[in-house]
Amino acid sequence: MGSSAQIARKKTAVVIGAGPNGLAAACTLAHAGMRVTVLEQHTSAGGGARTAELIEPGVLHDVCATSLPLAVSSPCFQDLDLEQCGVRWVHPTYPMAHPFLDGTAAVLSRDIGETAESFRDTHDANTYSRLMTPLVQRWPDLIGQILSPLRIPRHPFLLARFGLSAIRSGLSLAHLFKGGRARGFIAGLAAHSGLPLDQSPAAAFALVLAAAGHAVGWPFVEGGTQQLVEALAARLIEYGGSITTGCPVSDARDLPPADVYLFDVTPRQLLQFAGDLLPQSYRRRLARYRYGPGVFKMDWVLSAPVPWAAGKCRNAGVIHLGGNLEDIRESEREPHQGRIADQPFLLLAQPTLFDPSRAPAGRHVLWGYCHVPNASTENVRDAVERQIERFAPGFSHVVVGRASMNCQHLEQYNPNLVGGDIGAGLYNWTQLFTRPVARLVPWATPNPRVFICSASTPPAGGVHGMCGCNAARAALNALNRL
Numbered sequence: 353m354g355s356s357a358q359i360a361r362k363k364t365a366v367v368i369g370a371g372p373n374g375l376a377a378a379c380t381l382a383h384a385g386m387r388v389t390v391l392e393q394h395t396s397a398g399g400g401a402r403t404a405e406l407i408e409p410g411v412l413h414d415v416c417a418t419s420l421p422l423a424v425s426s427p428c429f430q431d432l433d434l435e436q437c438g439v440r441w442v443h444p445t446y447p448m449a450h451p452f453l454d455g456t457a458a459v460l461s462r463d464i465g466e467t468a469e470s471f472r473d474t475h476d477a478n479t480y481s482r483l484m485t486p487l488v489q490r491w492p493d494l495i496g497q498i499l500s501p502l503r504i505p506r507h508p509f510l511l512a513r514f515g516l517s518a519i520r521s522g523l524s525l526a527h528l529f530k531g532g533r534a535r536g537f538i539a540g541l542a543a544h545s546g547l548p549l550d551q552s553p554a555a556a557f558a559l560v561l562a563a564a565g566h567a568v569g570w571p572f573v574e575g576g577t578q579q580l581v582e583a584l585a586a587r588l589i590e591y592g593g594s595i596t597t598g599c600p601v602s603d604a605r606d607l608p609p610a611d612v613y614l615f616d617v618t619p620r621q622l623l624q625f626a627g628d629l630l631p632q633s634y635r636r637r638l639a640r641y642r643y644g645p646g647v648f649k650m651d652w653v654l655s656a657p658v659p660w661a662a663g664k665c666r667n668a669g670v671i672h673l674g675g676n677l678e679d680i681r682e683s684e685r686e687p688h689q690g691r692i693a694d695q696p697f698l699l700l701a702q703p704t705l706f707d708p709s710r711a712p713a714g715r716h717v718l719w720g721y722c723h724v725p726n727a728s729t730e731n732v733r734d735a736v737e738r739q740i741e742r743f744a745p746g747f748s749h750v751v752v753g754r755a756s757m758n759c760q761h762l763e764q765y766n767p768n769l770v771g772g773d774i775g776a777g778l779y780n781w782t783q784l785f786t787r788p789v790a791r792l793v794p795w796a797t798p799n800p801r802v803f804i805c806s807a808s809t810p811p812a813g814g815v816h817g818m819c820g821c822n823a824a825r826a827a828l829n830a831l832n833r834l
C-alpha cells in the first residue's frame with residue numbers, strides 16, 4: 353500500500369450532492385481509503401440521472417439524462433466496472449435519426465458509410481467520411497483526452513485535428529457541406545450545445561456526438577438511467593461510503609466536520625451557502641459565471657410507437673426534430689433573445705423501442721425537450737406536440753398521458769438546474785474549457801478544504817462522472833500536501 357493511500361485512509365470527506373459527479377467523486381475518494389459521506393437534498397440519489405414513474409404505474413421515464421454516449425465512454429465508469437454492478441447497455445439500431453418533411457431521414461449509424469450515404473450527396477458523403485474517420489479510429493485516445501484534466505496532450509496531432517474543426521461555430525461546420533440533409537444533420541448535433549448556431553465552439557458538440565455514435569453508440573441503460581446511479585451507489589457502499597438522502601445543505605457551517613468538502617453544485621449555490629469559506633476575489637469570479645438557456649422537458653406515455661413518416665426513425669434511439677439548418681438555427685437563436693420559436697427544435701428519445709423492461713406490453717414512452725429562455729415559465733406543450741405531428745402525422749392519437757416541466761419546475765426538482773439550464777453553465781468558448789473560473793486545477797478553490805465536483809467544472813455536462821473523478825483526485829493530491 354502506497355503512502356498516499358495511507359494518508360487517505362485516516363481522512364474524511366463530505367460530498368454535497370449525489371448526482372453522477374458527486375457519486376463518482378465519492379467512489380474515487382472511498383476507493384482511496386477515505387471515509388466518505390454523501391449528503392443529498394432529494395429523497396433519492398441520482399441528480400440528473402434518475403428514472404421515475406411520472407405518469408402511469410409501471411411505466412418508467414428518465415427524468416433527465418437518457419442517451420448515454422459519454423457514460424459508456426467514461427474512463428471513470430470503466431474503472432468502477434459498473435457492468436459488474438448490473439448496468440446493461442441497450443443499443444438502438446441507429447443512435448440517432450434526423451427526419452425531414454419529405455418523409456425521409458438522415459441517420460447516425462454505427463457505420464460511417466451508412467450515415468454518409470443518408471446525405472444523398474457524393475460531396476457531402478466524402479466530406480463527412482474524411483472528417484469522421486480519423487476521430488472514430490482513434491476514439492479511445494480522443495475521448496480520453498477530452499474527458500481528462502487539461503494537460504500537455506498525449507496525442508497532440510489527433511487533438512489538433514479535432515480542435516481545428518471543433519473551434520468552429522455549428523453554422524461554419526454545417527457549411528462544410530453543400531446539401532440540406534447534411535447541413536440539417538450537423539445543425540441538430542451542434543444544437544446540443546445550447547449555443548446559437550453561429551457561435552463557437554458548438555461544432556465541438558457535433559463532432560464529439562457524431563464520433564461517439566460511430567465508435568461506441570448512444571446507448572440507454574436497461575431499465576432506465578437510474579440503474580447507473582444504483583450501480584454507483586452500490587460501489588460506494590462496497591468501498592465503505594454512505595449516502596444520506598433528504599438532507600438539503602443550506603449553510604456550509606452546518607456540515608459535519610471533515611478534512612475535505614466536495615460540492616456537486618454550480619457556482620450560484622456554492623456562493624449562497626458556502627461563500628463564507630471562500631475569499632472575496634474568488635467569490636467575485638464565481639459570481640461572473642454565466643448560465644445557458646433553459647429547457648422545457650416533456651415525457652409521454654404512448655399506446656404505440658410514434659408513427660414517424662420517415663421509416664428509419666422507427667429504428668433510432670434519439671430523434672433530432674427540426675428539419676433544415678435554417679429552421680434549427682432560428683429555433684436555437686430565439687431562447688438567447690428571450691423568445692421561443694413557433695416550431696422549436698426538439699431532442700426526443702424513444703427507449704422502449706429497444707428496452708421493453710421500461711413499460712408493460714401495449715405501452716411506450718417518449719422523452720423530449722427543447723431550449724427556451726433561461727428561467728422561462730412558459731408552457732410550450734402545444735408547440736412541441738405540433739412539431740412532432742408535422743413529422744409523425746397521427747402522433748396525437750397514440751398519446752395516452754403526458755407530463756411536463758418548465759424551467760422553474762426543473763430548478764425546484766434539482767437546484768443545479770439553474771433557470772432550467774441543463775448544462776450547469778453556458779458552453780461559450782471560455783466556460784467550456786475553463787469552468788467555473790480559469791485555474792490550473794479548476795476543481796480546487798483557494799480554500800484547500802473546498803472543492804467543486806459538479807458539471808460546472810471540466811469536462812462539463814453529461815453523465816460521465818469525470819468532473820467528480822477529477823475533483824476527487826485534486827482533493828487527494830491536496831491532502832497529500834497538507
Ligand SMILES: Cc1cc2nc3c(=O)[nH]c(=O)nc-3n(C[C@H](O)[C@H](O)[C@H](O)COP(=O)(O)OP(=O)(O)OC[C@H]3O[C@@H](n4cnc5c(N)ncnc54)[C@H](O)[C@@H]3O)c2cc1C
Pocket residue numbers: 368369370371372373374375391392393394397398399400401415416417418419420421422423599600601602616617621647649721765766767768769774775776805806807808812813814815816819
Ligand atoms: C432534461 C435533461 C436532459 C439531459 N439529457 C442528458 C442525456 O441524455 N445524456 C447525458 O449524458 N446528459 C444529459 N443531461 C445532463 C446530465 O444530467 C448532467 O450533466 C449530469 O447529471 C450532471 O451531473 P452532476 O453530478 O454534476 O449534477 P446533478 O446530476 O445535477 O446532481 C447534483 C445533485 O446535487 C443535489 N444538490 C444540489 N444542491 C444541493 C444541496 N444544497 N444540498 C444537497 N444536495 C444538493 C441535487 O439534488 C442533485 O442530486 C440532461 C440533463 C437534463 C436536466
